[in-house]
Amino acid sequence: MQAHTANNSRGDNPAELRTAPELLLHHAAVRGDKTAMREKEYGIWQSWTWTQMKDEILALAGGLASIGFKRGDKLGIIGANRPQLYWGMCAAQCLGGIPVPLYKDMVAEELQYVLEHAGVQFMLAEDQEQVDKVMEVQAECPALTQIVYDDQRGMRDYDHTHLHSIESMQRAGRELAKAKPDFLQGEIDKNNGSDVGIFLYTSGTTGKPKGVVLSHDNIIVTARNTVAYDSLSDREETLSYLPLAWVGDHIFSYGQAYVAGYCVNCPEDETTVATDMREIGPTYYFAPPRIFENMLTSVSIRMEDASAFKQKMFHYFMGVAKKTGVALINGDDVSAAEKFKYWLGNILIYGPLKNTLGLSKIRIAYTAGEAIGPEIFEFFRSLGINVKQLYGQTEASVYITIQPDGEVYADTVGVPAPDVEVKIADSGEVIYRSPGVFLEYFKNAESTRETKNDEGWVLTGDAGYFDDRGHLKIIDRAKDVGKLNDDSMFAPKYIENKLKFFSQIQEAVVFGDARDYATAFINIDLEAISNWAERNNIAYASYQELAGHPQVYDMILGNIEQVNRDLASDAHLSGSQISRFLILHKELDADDGELTRTRKVRRRIVLEKYAVLIDALYSGKTNCFIRTEVVFEDGRKGSIEGDLKIADVPVFDALAKAS
Amino acid sequence: MGREMDSSNQMTQTPVMEVKNISLSFGGVKALTDISFDIREGEIRALIGPNGAGKSSMLNVISGFYHPQIGEVWFKGVKRPPMKPYQVARQGVARTFQNIALFKGMSTIDNLMTGRINHMKVNLFWQALWKGPAEREEIKHRERVEHVIDFLEIQAIRKTPVGRLSYGLQKRVELGRALAADAQLLLLDEPMAGMNLEEKEDMSRFIIDVNEEFGTTIVLIEHDMSVVMDLSDRVVVLDYGRKLADGEPDEVRNNPSVIDAYLGVSHE
Numbered sequence: 061m062q063a064h065t066a067n068n069s070r071g072d073n074p075a076e077l078r079t080a081p082e083l084l085l086h087h088a089a090v091r092g093d094k095t096a097m098r099e100k101e102y103g104i105w106q107s108w109t110w111t112q113m114k115d116e117i118l119a120l121a122g123g124l125a126s127i128g129f130k131r132g133d134k135l136g137i138i139g140a141n142r143p144q145l146y147w148g149m150c151a152a153q154c155l156g157g158i159p160v161p162l163y164k165d166m167v168a169e170e171l172q173y174v175l176e177h178a179g180v181q182f183m184l185a186e187d188q189e190q191v192d193k194v195m196e197v198q199a200e201c202p203a204l205t206q207i208v209y210d211d212q213r214g215m216r217d218y219d220h221t222h223l224h225s226i227e228s229m230q231r232a233g234r235e236l237a238k239a240k241p242d243f244l245q246g247e248i249d250k251n252n253g254s255d256v257g258i259f260l261y262t263s264g265t266t267g268k269p270k271g272v273v274l275s276h277d278n279i280i281v282t283a284r285n286t287v288a289y290d291s292l293s294d295r296e297e298t299l300s301y302l303p304l305a306w307v308g309d310h311i312f313s314y315g316q317a318y319v320a321g322y323c324v325n326c327p328e329d330e331t332t333v334a335t336d337m338r339e340i341g342p343t344y345y346f347a348p349p350r351i352f353e354n355m356l357t358s359v360s361i362r363m364e365d366a367s368a369f370k371q372k373m374f375h376y377f378m379g380v381a382k383k384t385g386v387a388l389i390n391g392d393d394v395s396a397a398e399k400f401k402y403w404l405g406n407i408l409i410y411g412p413l414k415n416t417l418g419l420s421k422i423r424i425a426y427t428a429g430e431a432i433g434p435e436i437f438e439f440f441r442s443l444g445i446n447v448k449q450l451y452g453q454t455e456a457s458v459y460i461t462i463q464p465d466g467e468v469y470a471d472t473v474g475v476p477a478p479d480v481e482v483k484i485a486d487s488g489e490v491i492y493r494s495p496g497v498f499l500e501y502f503k504n505a506e507s508t509r510e511t512k513n514d515e516g517w518v519l520t521g522d523a524g525y526f527d528d529r530g531h532l533k534i535i536d537r538a539k540d541v542g543k544l545n546d547d548s549m550f551a552p553k554y555i556e557n558k559l560k561f562f563s564q565i566q567e568a569v570v571f572g573d574a575r576d577y578a579t580a581f582i583n584i585d586l587e588a589i590s591n592w593a594e595r596n597n598i599a600y601a602s603y604q605e606l607a608g609h610p611q612v613y614d615m616i617l618g619n620i621e622q623v624n625r626d627l628a629s630d631a632h633l634s635g636s637q638i639s640r641f642l643i644l645h646k647e648l649d650a651d652d653g654e655l656t657r658t659r660k661v662r663r664r665i666v667l668e669k670y671a672v673l674i675d676a677l678y679s680g681k682t683n684c685f686i687r688t689e690v691v692f693e694d695g696r697k698g699s700i701e702g703d704l705k706i707a708d709v710p711v712f713d714a715l716a717k718a719s
Numbered sequence: 720m721g722r723e724m725d726s727s728n729q730m731t732q733t734p735v736m737e738v739k740n741i742s743l744s745f746g747g748v749k750a751l752t753d754i755s756f757d758i759r760e761g762e763i764r765a766l767i768g769p770n771g772a773g774k775s776s777m778l779n780v781i782s783g784f785y786h787p788q789i790g791e792v793w794f795k796g797v798k799r800p801p802m803k804p805y806q807v808a809r810q811g812v813a814r815t816f817q818n819i820a821l822f823k824g825m826s827t828i829d830n831l832m833t834g835r836i837n838h839m840k841v842n843l844f845w846q847a848l849w850k851g852p853a854e855r856e857e858i859k860h861r862e863r864v865e866h867v868i869d870f871l872e873i874q875a876i877r878k879t880p881v882g883r884l885s886y887g888l889q890k891r892v893e894l895g896r897a898l899a900a901d902a903q904l905l906l907l908d909e910p911m912a913g914m915n916l917e918e919k920e921d922m923s924r925f926i927i928d929v930n931e932e933f934g935t936t937i938v939l940i941e942h943d944m945s946v947v948m949d950l951s952d953r954v955v956v957l958d959y960g961r962k963l964a965d966g967e968p969d970e971v972r973n974n975p976s977v978i979d980a981y982l983g984v985s986h987e
Binding site: 213 | 861862865866868869870872874875877928931932
């Protein structure tokens with residue numbers, strides 16, 4: 061194989077390589093002994109070099125070919141972040157096929173929809189659990205014929221006529237390579253950069269998921285541009301722990317890794333991510349705001365249990381960091397005394413803290429997907445961690461805007477990413493054009509037309525504007541921006557984000573479009589509030605009981621009051637102060653259809669499902685009874701009922717702050 | 720679930736253990752009276768009965784903790800002389816306890832490593848030195864223990880002191896210790912007592928997987944009837960130290976004397 065690589069028909073100039081399989085061969089030839097992937101298993105980090113990974117992937121590709129996988133076929137991939145599943149993506153691409161990664165916690169119906177819609181013929185499933193799920197829907201998906209699985213456990217008694225272990229596939233692939241040594245190279249050479257590379261199904265805050273069709277060029281060119289932008293090298297270490305089906309993971313753990321040749325580390329289990337991260341110490345890291353939020357919450361909770369001296373030291377130096385750290389990382393001038401204090405703080409607090417969080421070696425970290433709370437953002441930046449925001453979506457192969465070093469502001473999402481043009485349409489909607497722009501929505505020409513015009517401009521669906529510094533500021537989903545009855549602007553997401561910045565609030569849904577005043581549903585953050593309950597000797601038996609506790613209501617009331625005070629000072633949004641709220645008796649859950657798999661609120665579903673509660677919020681009642689159907693993780697259904705209290709919040713005069 | 724179908728191919732008719740006419744008394748209290756049954760290789764054998772029926776006593780006889788006044792225990796076709804529990808363990812019999820019996824201050828890993836003690840061959844001198852042969856041996860045993868950790872999906876609590884774990888997880892660690900011992904016969908004393916529904920389902924899954932993947936023979940004491948009926952291949956019913964019935968779950972379920980003594984109406 062080595063010989064073939066050297067004679068690669070497209071030459072060895074990495075900039076000319078247009079697909080992941082070509083890059084794989086390139087890295088195997090250029091940095092064959094460097095670690096390409098690691099996975100923690102049996103308590104030890106097992107690793108594969110680029111050469112080993114190439115052998116594994118080519119063997120798997122050969123195996124797939126031996127059971128009839130051919131150009132244009134689709135390989136559904138479902139499971140956790142395991143090297144074998146990433147190899148499956150590349151193996152399918154070697155044969156000119158299309159990987160279709162899926163969310164591993166999808167329930168059978170969701171899975172069936174995607175498999176049927178994409179016309180998936182082959183499946184790569186992680187373990188028995190996923191195989192069972194696939195088999196459950198197989199009858200409804202006539203195209204699906206063969207299933208390959210990774211973990212042997214529990215698979216012994218299954219009928220193996222159309223079911224194969226990944227080892228048996230690789231054995232078959234190695235046989236094939238002996239019989240037809242030029243076959244795979246030939247297939248890889250047949251790929252064009254403009255061919256379809258992957259289907260990524262969007263989680264869909266409205267309606268059914270849409271299959272975003274991306275070409276090899278979309279992914280590889282975007283990855284190449286951004287690798288250059290952030291000068292990522294083959295020395296980076298990353299942790300792959302976000303869903304395979306999510307475009308972010310496809311770029312960070314696949315596209316950019318194949319372009320830059322860096323090492324991707326797979327955690328042992330989803331419950332060990334924090335420990336694994338500490339062991340690896342990634343240099344390049346991506347996390348949605350929720351993860352940064354959770355880190356900060358757990359730090360605060362643990363500090364509250366620490367001794368008085370430690371607490372004092374922590375708070376003192378965090379104060380120093382707040383003043384100096386942000387200025388330092390932004391490259392502003394700082395006095396020598398301040399620098400000394402920061403240096404001392406780094407030895408005593410920031411260093412050990414970063415080490416505990418696994419953030420010691422971070423060079424660049426990104427957050428995207430939702431707005432991040434300014435305090436959370438500043439907290440991490442003040443520790444000297446270069447966290448930046450970016451704004452993107454699946455249809456753009458992630459990147460639309462990105463924050464350049466030294467120009468990082470909490471309330472904006474930065475300037476257009478390399479090679480991306482961004483404009484604000486007359487309607488106020490953000491539109492863009494880039495090499496990463498998707499080909500189409502699979503089997504949905506209508507949506508494609510609605511989203512992408514003939515000149516390649518794509519509607520983001522987000523309302524926003526460029527500020528004086530040339531940075532993009534996103535207000536809300538364009539279609540969610542509404543008006544209150546007094547004609548003032550109502551941007552629910554903006555307010556919800558302000559609410560969610562409080563550690564006590566996990567999720568918020570704000571209503572007000574075509575109403576007289578704004579109201580809110582609140583989900584409490586169980587971790588933060590249960591810790592608070594423990595410290596204050598408040599007994600509770602369930603989430604529901606805690607959520608309905610009068611003191612919890614008072615605490616949330618205080619938070620909302622503060623948000624109202626903030627809103628009062630904003631000329632556009634002072635009308636959308638929250639007048640009434642209630643705390644929901646259950647957490648909004650993706651299994652119940654209330655959130656997407658990436659944990660975004662499905663507003664329409666919430667509106668329908670909790671119509672009674674919304675009516676109550678606008679009727680002056682002080683409480684309301686509700687019974688809700690819930691779906692458990694194994695698919696069974698039950699119901700939760702409760703009598704929810706509705707509380708009023710003081711609203712501030714719009715000019716209160718100005719006077 | 721089709722357990723009968725699944726296990727018939729690996730379950731042979733040879734008994735791995737037979738207990739013959741066992742009678743055990745403590746002073747005037749007769750715990751067991753003339754009990755006989757066999758345990759076939761590769762099966763899941765349940766022991767049920769009301770409180771005080773003698774289930775745990777029976778298990779203690781099998782594990783060598785109690786010595787019956789009358790009766791014989793045959794293991795792998797050989798009559799077993801009176802033995803100490805550790806000698807029984809060396810023969811390949813491992814157990815878990817009704818009340819968790821772990822080392823609470825030790826981590827999960829260390830607890831599981833204790834399950835390997837009967838397989839450690841290096842002498843005390845080398846172990847104290849912990850170099851050379853002792854180190855190599857420990858690495859070998861650690862690898863086996865890591866496989867058990869992977870099997871039971873307890874990676875996240877590898878280094879957590881077991882005293883800090885939830886009850887359900889402690890039960891799982893205890894099963895792990897028994898598995899680490901590489902037993903051919905596994906005795907589980909109420910593995911699901913005090914667990915919630917989800918933990919019970921997990922534990923059932925693990926028990927089936929242990930039985931199917933490693934072909935381990937399992938003797939199970941359990942109170943939850945739906946669990947027993949789903950999991951086991953054959954059931955022995957005890958009442959006041961006597962054997963009431965012995966057979967496949969359906970037979971036992973429909974046996975009138977069992978219904979009278981214990982089951983009442985089957986509850987889900």
